[in-house]
Amino acid sequence: MASMILSDPSSAASVHRLSFTRFSNSLVFLRRFVGPLHVFSHTAALPRALSLHAPCSSRFITASMAAEPSAKVIDGKSVAKQIREEISAEVTKLKEAIGVVPGLAVVLVGDRKDSATYVRNKKIACESVGIKSFEVNLPNDASEQEVLKYISDFNGEPLVHGILVQLPLPSHMNEQNILNAVMIEKDVDGFHPLNIGRLAMRGREPMFVPCTPKGCIELLHRYGVDIKGKRAVVIGRSNIVGMPAALLLQCLDIGRGKMLL
Numbered sequence: 001m002a003s004m005i006l007s008d009p010s011s012a013a014s015v016h017r018l019s020f021t022r023f024s025n026s027l028v029f030l031r032r033f034v035g036p037l038h039v040f041s042h043t044a045a046l047p048r049a050l051s052l053h054a055p056c057s058s059r060f061i062t063a064s065m066a067a068e069p070s071a072k073v074i075d076g077k078s079v080a081k082q083i084r085e086e087i088s089a090e091v092t093k094l095k096e097a098i099g100v101v102p103g104l105a106v107v108l109v110g111d112r113k114d115s116a117t118y119v120r121n122k123k124i125a126c127e128s129v130g131i132k133s134f135e136v137n138l139p140n141d142a143s144e145q146e147v148l149k150y151i152s153d154f155n156g157e158p159l160v161h162g163i164l165v166q167l168p169l170p171s172h173m174n175e176q177n178i179l180n181a182v183m184i185e186k187d188v189d190g191f192h193p194l195n196i197g198r199l200a201m202r203g204r205e206p207m208f209v210p211c212t213p214k215g216c217i218e219l220l221h222r223y224g225v226d227i228k229g230k231r232a233v234v235i236g237r238s239n240i241v242g243m244p245a246a247l248l249l250q251c252l253d254i255g256r257g258k259m260l261l
């Protein structure tokens, strides 16, 4: 699983985490908000991230406690609950306003326990907010043609607004053919090359963005973490998480984020 690390290269923004005060005699006071007092006798002894901010001529850094914590615990469960409530309200409004109940179709091929669990959880999440879910379970030895037939049916089904093909597919299937068959307007996973391509290009907007990296960004957003100008490291480069996470971070860095939030 990919992960993201964000750091702030600008000294002004880094005040939130670390604040430096330079004194005339070249002493630099580092106020570390949480944790023990650290005293460094030379910049060379600083951790790399800190030495970026310390003036070259600094010889000493001392530390003291301050009120604001340097790390925030992100409570994903509470954000998820909040998002479910918001979606539930939107679904109700939509139904009342135009009589439409959003529908999600999930295609699961094979008998992988983890995939079955993810699909079950997606179904439960849909039900909890009033989204209607449609499910197709095919055996491991199903043919690619069978999967394509279901996708084509869901593409043409007006009650289905989103289609999700659970990955990985059995090895005899061509994942690219199958993901390409989902119409981009219903590609809620954002895995269609047109949606990923739009995410990668300036001036283009994807219809959907892959959900796991979008979830990470949403958590940062809801906790008021501004991504613009930050340095980010994405560990992992999968099509599902790492690659779209890197694209999303680039979008937000150059202010293309409105469509994503």
Ligand SMILES: Nc1nc2c(c(=O)[nH]1)N[C@@H](CN(C=O)c1ccc(C(=O)N[C@@H](CCC(=O)O)C(=O)O)cc1)CN2
Pocket: 001, 118, 119, 164, 165, 166, 167, 168, 189, 211, 212, 240
């Ligand atoms: N059609 C899709 N297939 C797959 C997707 C997907 O997004 N769409 N992603 C994965 C499976 N998956 C959801 O379907 C999924 C797996 C794991 C996680 C995740 O965040 N895992 C965390 C642990 C979370 C927890 O249990 O608390 C982690 O590994 O750190 C998200 C989504 C492949 N197939």
